[in-house]
Amino acid sequence: MTWTPDQPIVSLKDVRKSFGDLEVLKGVSFDVMKGEVICIIGPSGSGKSTLIRCINGLNDIQAGSITVEGQEVHDPKLDKLELRKKVGMVFQQYNLFPHKTALQNVMMAPVLVLKEDKAEVERRARALLAKVRLQGKEDSYPGELSGGQQQRVAIARSLAMNPDVMLFDEVTAALDPETVKEVLVTIRELAEEGMTCMLVTHEMGFAREVADHIYFTDRGVIVEHGPPSTFFTDAKDPRTQEFLGQIL
């Protein structure tokens, strides 16, 4: 099956995932179109992070199907490396490589994985670091950067692979309140440039502002979803209302 841009770029159908006896995802389905920004919100332990990690194959699933650009993610025959070139991921704890400088962190994957020309990659990496407002920090090691700066390096590192989809797993949850903003600004710019973004977040204000669609998960299912214009004001399900009541 060949994928065309008018089909969903990411598609989940009745995805189920358990850790031992604990079923974390109990049948999740939704589609994401190219250029769309979706936010997944919900209480802790509702399976948000697990869900997003299934999309680039970091977690396997027990049942259902996930496709990215028409390719089945959990097909044993699928070349996971090819999938991951298309799907970038940013983590809560940044996970930069501590023995490499910011610039090297960004350059590593394009040079070693995509085998691109080093000079060309360096030019692109410097441009990306400038884009996330980290000019002058190219030669700093992760340990010398603040959390917000490290997270922006992590975003640049993912972008250097020229992915089609970006996954953000609670990327601001470990940050100081004052550095949260600089990371969110970066993500908003990406969204405005038309990058397909899937975010797990607790930043409701941000979700409302950038998301095209919001999904609320609780206990492994999508309880409610909708565009932010209606989601925050017209929540039908009592669980959503309760959650929003606590947060807003």
Place this chain on the structure above:
Amino acid sequence: MRRVAGVNAPGRTDLPVLKPYDVKAVTPDGYIFTRWVATLPWWTPALVVLAALLWPLIASAQSGYTVYDAFDALWRWSPFLLWSGFFFNVLISVFAMAIGTVFGAALGLGQISPNRVLRRAAWFFTQLFRNSPWLVILFIVLLAFPFQVKVFGVTIPIPDWMKGVIGLSLPIMANISEVVRGAVQSVPTAQWEAAESLAFSRRQILWQIILPQCYKRMLPPWMNWYAILTMATPLCTLLGIEEVITLSRQAMEAEDNHPELLVPFYGFILILFFAYCYPIARFTMRLEKKYAVKL
């Protein structure tokens, strides 16, 4: 945390939890000894020898051969003991360490291989040589190995000292294997995941991302094992290898085996080993402290 085949046990949960660095995994047993040596003041061996000398001083009061004669003998023999004896011990330790490190690194990587058979085999050999007395391993190597081998019609002799090197390198190999495994496992799983989501292959992740973070962590335990190995080289005297203990015995025999010779001669050897291993122990502890702060 998710499971990386061969590197960690299956996790109970997948929720994002930041694992603390597992310091214990890098510094297994035996480390206590280096730490103890490093805390000794530098004049400790001199004190031990002095105390030991008091006894023969009294004992030899009536005998014709005095402790001064014994020291005179030691003075004459000491250059020989140092250059022909102790330096041979150092040479044995360097060769054994080199061989043990190369094979130990390979075995350690085997222990974290995604291949189950390879992993079990590497684990087995690591445990086997880690948990056997060094002397027993030495004897087995001495007796089981031929004194020469023929490779493509060329006869290569295997002298006894080479067997000593091989025998000592086996327990070192096993312990280095554990050092490598421990260091790799001390790198948080999140590093694997970050690299995986950038489409690195497993081999690339291990060699480009995980191992470079391990070298610093592996250096202190590696040096610790070198110090332990050096102090184990006198075991080779039991194989008849002409290292420092064997030569001392021969020297004392040449000096008519006066009992007064024992403490000065063995005391001299003790000081030699201490002088060699003490700086290593101190340096190891310094490195450990330095890297402990950074990690």
